[in-house]
Amino acid sequence: MKQYFRIIILILTTIALSHQSLSASEEQQGVESNSSPVDLLSKVVDSNYLDFQPLGYIELPRFFYAEDGFHFFRSTTSALNSDRGFIDVAYLENEPETEGGVVVPATYELTRAEGEPQILFDFSITKHLVWFWFGVFIVFIIFIPLARKYQRGVGRTTEPNGVFQNIFETLVLFIRDNVARPNIPEDKYEKFMPYLLTAFFSILFMNLFGLLPWGVSSTADVTVTAALAVLTFFATQIFASKDHWKHIFWFPDVPVFIKIMMIPVEIVGQFTKPFALCIRLFANMTSGKILIFSLISAIFIIDIHFGAIAAYGSSIFWIGLTLFVYILKAFIAFIQAYVFVILSALFIGLATEEHDHHHGDEHAVEHAHS
């Protein structure tokens, strides 16, 4: 059954990627590059196409919910050329660009003319979503065979064999012994291991994809990290102990006035924790990306200001610096995945912990030291 499931996912991914219309639309570059020689923003923000720059673009499927129902298109180009009245935002004022009689997208932001049924939701598949799926898919195909191996007893009764099992057993044990066990109460940490491992490995793979040629780290998108942080938020709130709620709504061992003051503070605190989790991962991955592109584009900026020879001469320096940032980014990919899970484990541990406040101060002191 699982075998079929995996095959279906594989086929779906292939179909989604093979409906490609490799139309290298030249004006995509011309629209925004009026001041800067390098279009940094199009590399950082999400888009409705996969960018394989010298080779072209692969447009991704578009999926809309408009006032007249659902619309599904294979690509943005086919949405523009359908008779359902979708227009590129740039074409509302300008003449549409055509290539061999086919209208090509300029901004990929579609709309409809005045009076037509308007688009309510844009569910389109985007670049970051594709790379997100890809990361999750890699986790799937690595860990399901691995789990089956352990089910057969390889690695439990015998020694682990194979490169993959040895690598990932080390990482899994690292998460269990250094992340889950010290932070989550001893009797509960096993329940959260699946979540922590899934989060760690999918974030790790998504981070590392940013280092591949043409690769995009989807964790450099605030919506992806926000979704991950929301999962942590629910994990903390749903599995929270009675003491957790007591701490929020009636803080123990303080005067009544302060108890009332602590309620809003504690409630806000519950939301700021996952918010910080989300922003940290997003900002780290985005800044690494921007740094690499900035260092590379420094060559082109020097080319404009000081001429080609200076650009060629200094390119070795910039490429060396980029290489350094690259290695740093590979390191940060691990660190950030680790920080995300360790903070998740910390928050879960804080929420699920059961304190004993009824036995007086001595016990609290003892508890703090244990």
Added chain:
Amino acid sequence: MEVLGAALGAGLSALAAGIGIGNLAKGAMDGTARQPEASNDIRTSMLISAALIEGAALAGIVLSFLLVIVA
């Protein structure tokens, strides 16, 4: 002018993060030198606090980046 402000902001964030993480590393190194057997615990808590400090610095840098883009 906005670019200047953004550059100053990014520089100040980097400066503050540098001071913060430098202090943190100093403390961690001192601790590890004094008690090498506790180095694992020290490393873990150092990484966590480094990430927290870095988060504050990155918030500043993202803000100045936005200032350049939007302005």
